[in-house]
Amino acid sequence: MAHLPQIKIPATYMRGGTSKGVFFHLPDLPAAAQAPGPARDALLLRVIGSPDPYGKQTDGMGGATSSTSKTVIIAKSSRPDHDVDYLFGQVSIDQPFVDWSGNCGNLTAAVGPFAISHGLIDAARIPENGIATIRIWQANIGKTIVAHVPVTQGAVQETGDFELDGVTFPAAEIQVEFMDPAADEDGGGGSMFPTGNLVDELDVPGVGRLKATLINAGIPTIFVDAAAIGYDGTELQDAINGDAKALAMFEAIRAHGALRMGLIQHLGEAAQRQHTPKVAFVAPPAGYVASSGKQVAQGDVDLLVRALSMGKLHHAMMGTAAVAIGTAAAIPGTLVNQAAGGGERRSVRFGHPSGTLRVGAEARLENGEWVVTKAIMSRSARVLMEGWVRVPGGSF
Template identity: 75%
Template sequence: MSSVPQVKIPATYMRGGTSKGVFFSLEDLPEPAQVPGEARDKLLLRVIGSPDPYGKHTDGMGGATSSTSKTVIVSRSASQSAQASHDVDYLFGQVAIDRPFVDWSGNCGNLTAAAGAFAISKGLVDPDRIPDNGFATVRIWQVNIQKTIVAHIPISNGEVQETGDFELDGVTFPAAEVQVEFLNPVDASEAMFPTGQLVDTLDVPGIGRLPATMINAGIPTIFLNAQDIGYTGTELQDDINGDDEALKRFETIRAHGAVQMGLIDHIDQALQQQHIPKVAFVGKPSDYKASSGKAVSANDIDLLVRALSMGKLHHAMMGTAAVAIGTAAAIPGTLVNLAAGGGERQVVRFGHPSGTLKVGAEVSANTGAWLVEKAVMSRSARVLMEGWVRVPGDAFQVSKCEKAVDSIPPG
């Protein structure tokens, strides 16, 4: 029996916020995978270990959850492009666990902190921009959503500082704090509220008519009231993820919401775009115990938020969804704002399954439309392992018929 030897590809395994993924420099990828297309998707699927009918990712670098089935490609920003004022381009691929599919439709806010640190460590940022000590400001062009993100990376003795005493709920050990700014997450030409309403009615067959705030900030997100769908907002992962019927209801809500937000034309297309929109539900502050056993007091939070990612309740909170939470909380009248007590607010601290998170947003109203200048939050990042990943040499081969098709997916 003939066999194809494995190939070695330089890679770094990193945690960013409450997520982790496999990071690549674009120039280190095999040539067929340096451009968008089937070869790149096949390579990343094999690296992660998908599709895996066992749901374990035993034969890959993935962790069999939406938070750990992630890939990142970083490169110097193209000098002849509109994003020439940026240091690096950051492309994110969310790898499906049980299907041969890589979703390029959205960003991962958590891994943004790691993208900046990775770029410095790999020499992708101009050395003149790196201080001996202090903070390096890395200007990131987020390729998936065509937006600017600024990461403030701590530097010690000219190198990225990863250790520190900043604690992030959902992450076991403390690390150095990385402040991340999402600039103009919604362009003036875009509709922050695709339906035109701060609170709309989402009519879902078999479920009913649900008040919903559908917002496009950070990542398209559908916010529901916890009580309207039979929850309190204090639920942990097992309360939702162990209930197949509940997960089906959330996916049905997500599909119909995607249509109403104009993200897809028909609910059948939702399966091919699992990364967006997110579905989240909110509730008024209440005491609860986080997944670690830590007590969260109602007095320490403004509201409760639980969010689903890739069909499952997230163990903490996605960074991009936190942008949506902070933005919606700052706009009087949204379900998020009302759950937080209403009124004007620039910062909220919300409770999630692993603890709490603070996020801020600067918004303004202009001729009846809401604009958000930036959303800010703190994360942390750390290299877990670096070296090479190995994949069979034929893992990213493209069939002859596919080579003849000039098809480039988003990203």
Template identity: 75%
Template sequence: MTATQTYAPQVKIPATYMRGGTSKGVFFRLTDLPEAAQVPGAARDKLFMRVIGSPDAYGAHIDGMGGATSSTSKCVILSKSSQPDHDVDYLYGQVSIDKAFVDWSGNCGNLSTGAGAFALHAGLVDPSRIPQNGMCEVRIWQANIGKTIIAHVPVTNGEVQETGDFELDGVTFPAAEIVLEFMNPSEDGEGSMFPTGNLVDELEVEGVEGITTLKATMISAGIPTVFVNAEDIGYTGTELRETINTDPAALAKFEAIRIAGALRMGLIKDPSEAATRQHTPKIAFVAKPKDYVASSGKEIKANDVDLLVRALSMGKLHHAMMGTAAVAIGTAAAIPGTLVNLAAGGASASGEGRQAVRFGHPSGTLRVGAEARQVNGEWTVTKAIMSRSARILMEGWVRVPGDSF
């Protein structure tokens, strides 16, 4: 540095590093953010990218809080709710690893768990609603998608209980169970749960050798998701991360399917838009139950699950399952005739669908429930339910160069 050069010092911002479900993220109270980042826009995006360490051409996030995976490249903002009968507003940003953008198009179901716990840690819930011992119902307004999430957070001696014996496949250590209810998780409007109006479509896919059309269930519940059959794309449904993520041709195939689905669902108007909408839609493939060994070495038997599901997030196979995709799985499984329902064995004996399924994913199994019904010929889902856990990993301040946002 020469005598005439000056560099902006680092600024420190109150922050909390949390695990929620099988994801991790940096949590902020809105009022703790620098003034320029308290409103949506370039300053907020640049700040979050610098916090995470993106864009990183090395794909390692060495110079930031991110973990160089879609599950660990996340930021969350919480504030007192602007909505009646809600405690907090929760806004989620998925930070791209190697590109300079933050995707605000969807929710993170896993970090929704952390949002419920952080709302209490951060003093954003009316103290009169918090029991000294018991369960606190945190009413969350998910601001990205305009939906309500209810988090049932255990409280001991007036504080969030974080330790416990609840085990979640994909998370190494047990913790306290938090039950999440995703209320009315499908898109609003007539026919919006199934944007094409069909439970199963013939999806035209361009640029993939050997594939021209695929059967697909495209659903907007929890998060827009495109489901295809594993066997139709050359897989068994027992694959682990390394099988897919080390195969560039496989990743290109899944991206082509995702783009085709995004176009049919009306999420993008041109394939080029997909590059700046990596978070949604998700792409997942399903199969009937089979024995397999999870990434932890745990043996999963066919009779342990109703079906197998593998899902990709931000262009890579997820190590477990995204919480929002689990909502889509539970919802689709509850509706007779979808590919997810068929993989799980079809409708129940009553023909009313399934109220819950346990599915196998790369790290183990997960149970998700959904309440779906048909009204005037249209399928609606009142809520989806699953259990996760959350824990503070570190709290204090995160530092970034003052001229980086």
């Protein structure tokens, strides 16, 4: 029996925010994978090491968590006033599919640095020392993101003293602006609040009637009160991820919320749309010990938020969910705003399992509907490895 040799594909392994993933320049992909479809999905699954019934992704680049089972494809943009197109693929760990339904806000921070270092930005736009402004078209959701990337001696500055809870070492700060972050039809409805309500009531079997804020901003997200489902908002991963009954409850809430938001047509479709929507629970501020051992005092935060990604409690906070948190917090009446004490606010600092994060949002009421012009947060990014990934021939 003949065995095909492995194929080498240029790639860069990068951390962005509290996530990391394998980045590709579109023209570097094999021809069959340069267009969306089964060949592309099969290639990315093999690169990451999925599906893996052992849940370890040992035979691939994935790190066996939702935060580390990610892929990114970057291309020079043909859209006016944009530099690059950014396409994100969330790779399932134990199932044979790639979810293209949403963005990764954390890896967004690495897109600008990748674009600069790969020569995708006009050299005249890159200062010798200063900040390079990169306009990104987020192709999954059809939105503009602006990244402000520090440059030193004409190259991306990666080292620095900016600290981000959930990331062990400091790095250079990258400010990211999510412009007009409310999702459009591709993201699940033309309105920030797809039901038209700031608070809805979901009837979830086994849970009961549950108040929820359903919002399309950054990524479609379902917010519920922690106390209503038996939590206080200070929980860390072990309290949720080791509890099969709790995970099933959150998945049921997520499925019913997705149905109400119009993201799926029947509950069974939720299993094939793991990346979106997200489900999160909120609580008023309280002190707790973060996963690193850091003490978070009640006065350090405006509210507490815990969010699930790909069926597990996230170790920190997804960047897109942080956009949803900042947006919802800026709008009086949402469950997020209520947990933060109510009233109007332009920024919020929330507690998550790894520590705290501040996110800002500019919201205003127009013709009876809430509009958010942008959400802003700071992240960092770093190249971990660059060269080639290898996949067995015939695997895609």
